[in-house]
Structures are given as C-alpha cells and as structure tokens.
Amino acid sequence: MDYDVIVVGAATTGAVAAKKLASQGFKVLLLDAKPKNRIGDKACGDAIGEEDLKKAGVTLPAEVVRERILGADLVSPDGKTVFRIQGYGYTVDRVGLGSALVDEAESAGAKFIDNFHVDAPIIKDGRVIGVKGSDEITARVVVDASGNKTKLRGALPDEWGIEKTVEKKDAVAAYRVIMEDMKPAIEHGYLRLIFDQNTSPGGYIWLFPEGNLSNVGLGVTMIGNYPNPKIATENWIKGKYEGKIVAGSGDTVPTRRPFATMVGNGIVLAGDAAATVNPVTGGGIGSGMLSAKFAAEAVAKALSQADLPGINELWSYNVTYMREYGAKQAGLDVFRHFLIKLSNDDISFEMSSGIMDEKTVTQAAVTGEVNINLRKEVEIMIRGLKRPSILLKLRQMASDVKTAMEIYSAYPDGFDGFWSWRKRADSFFASLPY
Numbered sequence: 001m002d003y004d005v006i007v008v009g010a011a012t013t014g015a016v017a018a019k020k021l022a023s024q025g026f027k028v029l030l031l032d033a034k035p036k037n038r039i040g041d042k043a044c045g046d047a048i049g050e051e052d053l054k055k056a057g058v059t060l061p062a063e064v065v066r067e068r069i070l071g072a073d074l075v076s077p078d079g080k081t082v083f084r085i086q087g088y089g090y091t092v093d094r095v096g097l098g099s100a101l102v103d104e105a106e107s108a109g110a111k112f113i114d115n116f117h118v119d120a121p122i123i124k125d126g127r128v129i130g131v132k133g134s135d136e137i138t139a140r141v142v143v144d145a146s147g148n149k150t151k152l153r154g155a156l157p158d159e160w161g162i163e164k165t166v167e168k169k170d171a172v173a174a175y176r177v178i179m180e181d182m183k184p185a186i187e188h189g190y191l192r193l194i195f196d197q198n199t200s201p202g203g204y205i206w207l208f209p210e211g212n213l214s215n216v217g218l219g220v221t222m223i224g225n226y227p228n229p230k231i232a233t234e235n236w237i238k239g240k241y242e243g244k245i246v247a248g249s250g251d252t253v254p255t256r257r258p259f260a261t262m263v264g265n266g267i268v269l270a271g272d273a274a275a276t277v278n279p280v281t282g283g284g285i286g287s288g289m290l291s292a293k294f295a296a297e298a299v300a301k302a303l304s305q306a307d308l309p310g311i312n313e314l315w316s317y318n319v320t321y322m323r324e325y326g327a328k329q330a331g332l333d334v335f336r337h338f339l340i341k342l343s344n345d346d347i348s349f350e351m352s353s354g355i356m357d358e359k360t361v362t363q364a365a366v367t368g369e370v371n372i373n374l375r376k377e378v379e380i381m382i383r384g385l386k387r388p389s390i391l392l393k394l395r396q397m398a399s400d401v402k403t404a405m406e407i408y409s410a411y412p413d414g415f416d417g418f419w420s421w422r423k424r425a426d427s428f429f430a431s432l433p434y
C-alpha cells in the first residue's frame with residue numbers, strides 16, 4: 001500500500017482528520033480537487049460555535065477570525081418576538097481557515113496534493129484499497145471527507161448499509177452574499193436568524209456580522225416547487241439593505257439525521273459526505289470537525305489492530321459518533337420535520353405565547369431535547385387562546401424527539417445488530433406524522 005490513510009477532501013473536515021492521523025505517525029495523503037489557495041472557498045455563513053471547536057479539539061488561528069460572536073437573535077415571522085440566545089462563537093475568513101488547516105495537517109506530517117480530482121474508489125476483494133483520479137493511489141484506509149457531492153459513497157457495496165444519496169426532502173438549497181459596509185448595519189457580536197416560511201420555506205434568512213463585512217443569505221428546503229435561493233436572497237435584500245456585494249454563491253446542505261452507518265471495509269465517511277450537519281441550523285463545520293476527530297481516533301485504533309481494517313475494526317467510529325452527536329442530530333431532525341410544516345402564524349404564535357422560549361431553544365441547541373413549557377401550555381388553554389391542534393402537535397413532536405434520541409443512543413455495538421437497528425430507525429422516521 002502507498003499510504004496508511006488517504007483523506008479525500010482537504011476542507012474543514014478532511015484537514016482536521018489528516019492532521020490528527022499524521023500527528024500519530026501514520027503515513028497520510030490528503031487530496032483535494034481545488035488548488036490550495038481556494039480550499040475553503042465555498043458558499044457558507046462562515047459561523048462556528050466555540051463549544052463545537054472545543055469538542056473537536058480545534059483551535060482557530062487568530063488571523064482567520066473576523067468577528068467574535070456572543071449569541072444569536074431568532075426573529076419570529078411577524079417580527080414581534082426576538083429570542084436572544086447566548087452562546088459564544090466566531091465568524092471566520094473561510095478561505096484563510098481552509099489554508100491554515102491544510103498547513104497544520106502538512107506540519108503534522110501529512111502529504112498534501114491539490115488539484116487532484118478523485119473519480120472513484122478502488123474496490124478489490126470486497127474492500128476499498130484506494131482511489132482513482134489522474135493516478136491510482138492505494139491505502140490501508142480511505143477517509144471520505146469530500147462533501148455532499150462525494151464521488152466515493154455512491155460506488156460502495158450495498159451490503160455495507162451506507163446510504164448513497166441524500167433525498168431532496170432532506171436537503172436545503174442555500175445562497176449567500178458577502179456585503180461590504182452594509183447599511184443599515186447589523187448589530188456586531190450577534191447572528192441574526194429570521195424565520196419566514198414564504199421567503200425561506202423550511203429554512204431561515206440569516207444576517208451574520210464579519211467585521212466590516214456582512215454575510216446575508218437564506219436556505220430553503222428542497223421540497224416541491226421550492227424557490228430559487230439566489231433570487232429569493234436578492235429580492236429579500238432589495239429595499240432593506242444597501243452595500244457593495246463582494247461575493248455571492250450557493251450550494252446544497254444535507255440537513256438530515258446521520259447516515260445509519262459511516263464505515264465500510266477500508267473506508268470511513270466524515271463531514272458532509274456522511275451528512276453530519278445540524279438538521280435545524282444547517283451548521284456543519286463544527287460537527288464535521290467532530291466527526292473527523294472520532295473517525296481519526298477509530299481509524300488509528302483499527303490500523304493498530306489490523307493490517308487492512310474492515311467494518312468490524314472501524315465500527316467504533318459509528319458508535320462514538322452516534323452517542324456523542326448523532327442522537328442529538330436525530331432528535332433535531334424530528335424537530336426539523338415539524339418546523340417545515342408550520343405556517344408563519346404558527347411560528348409567531350409559538351414564540352410570542354411563551355410555549356417555546358429562549359430556554360427551550362437553548363436546550364434544543366445544546367442537548368437536542370425539546371421540552372415545551374407545559375405551565376404555559378395550561379395557561380394558554382385556560383386563557384382560551386386558540387390553536388389546540390398546535391399544542392397537541394408540539395407535545396407529539398417533543399415525545400418523538402425523545403424517541404429518536406433513544407433509538408440513536410441505543411446504536412448497536414457491532415455490525416451484527418446493524419440491520420435490525422436500521423429497520424427500527426427507518427420505520428420510526430417514516431412514521432412521523434408531520
């Protein structure tokens with residue numbers, strides 16, 4: 001074999017995985033289709049939570065930080081209720097971050113080749129033994145960190161149980177512009193998220209401060225005749241904000257529960273390639289880095305146990321990920337299914353009535369659990385306010401979130417229990433009434 005590990009994709013997930021493996025002495029090759037100075041150049045809100053970075057063991061280089069974030073404002077569709085959620089984070093220069101993380105991987109000993117487009121995995125005798133592009137390169141394990149449009153996932157054998165595609169209903173199409181000296185200026189230190197099911201159905205509009213720049217965009221769930229996010233963004237900005245647009249681009253985000261498994265013989269998937277994004281916020285940088293950390297730990301252990309690690313040796317990656325983040329992600333996916341179906345009036349009602357409040361949202365963000373305010377619920381009923389059906393749906397959703405988290409927390413310890421577990425998880429999600 002040419003390498004111990006080939007990591008495909010050198011963005012935030014891949015570079016972190018490569019650094020962690022190379023620093024343990026493994027012979028690592030990091031590949032990316034882009035030139036080095038464009039790694040990280042992608043449509044993004046550029047926001048990262050501090051807690052996520054800590055959990056992934058990643059320190060941001062100071063020079064890539066554009067703004068220190070203290071929290072987020074969630075704005076109801078009618079504009080009358082604003083939840084201020086406290087939570088530290090950063091907005092960053094994504095291209096600067098991309099180069100810095102690749103530099104760190106190289107300093108740790110990984111070899112980096114840019115402008116290398118991987119076309120497919122090399123599969124021999126029931127295992128992945130490398131990748132093909134302009135050349136064929138072999139490795140004991142391949143880490144697929146090549147994002148949502150990965151060329152590897154779809155070519156893997158069905159019997160490993162890895163989902164090959166992300167259905168449109170489980171994805172968001174998003175677009176954003178970067179504006180210089182935007183007027184009126186948005187408050188520094190706070191991310192602003194606005195819910196509006198007409199402009200951004202199933203998603204939200206965001207305004208993120210980045211020093212003298214502002215990152216403004218929106219996401220729409222790709223269900224039915226969904227609006228073009230570029231046109232929706234430009235129309236929404238028109239008449240509200242002015243400034244010089246210095247960049248604009250869009251992409252899709254896999255906003256679903258985690259893939260049922262992220263390992264095969266000789267391969268693991270991480271980051272967007274494994275759908276590790278937070279289903280509600282669409283944030284995937286931190287969770288991708290976290291998956292890179294868990295994947296690197298499992299790969300390092302597997303390489304010390306077997307010359308050519310297979311599903312069984314690599315399985316601990318699935319178990320760690322599901323228990324540490326996947327269960328929360330599954331709970332948030334239930335919440336996402338629920339949110340998509342709400343009208344603007346429903347959301348404004350829930351936020352203004354107090355049945356959902358800052359505490360509920362903060363808890364959902366931290367743990368994934370949704371605890372609706374039952375005291376408020378009773379109060380609302382006594383006051384004779386309408387919408388009993390919303391209250392019932394909220395109760396049902398909170399209970400479904402709990403069940404989803406329980407299923408993912410009980411992830412099987414080995415591949416033996418996988419198919420029966422998967423049947424249970426799939427049928428639970430298929431049965432959701434919203």
Ligand SMILES: Cc1cc2nc3c(=O)[nH]c(=O)nc-3n(C[C@H](O)[C@H](O)[C@H](O)COP(=O)(O)OP(=O)(O)OC[C@H]3O[C@@H](n4cnc5c(N)ncnc54)[C@H](O)[C@@H]3O)c2cc1C
Nearest residue numbers: 009011013033044045046047118146147271272283284285
């Ligand atoms: C508009 C928008 C806004 C977003 N805002 C935020 C936000 O504010 N905060 C947040 O946390 N997340 C956000 N996200 C999600 C976030 O961008 C992704 O979850 C994250 O970038 C995933 O990182 P990754 O390294 O797994 O994949 P990617 O960033 O997609 O990187 C994949 C890498 O693989 C390379 N590659 C792909 N195919 C090949 C191939 N065949 N051969 C070789 N190399 C290949 C690519 O060049 C790329 O460098 C947003 C997404 C969008 C679209």
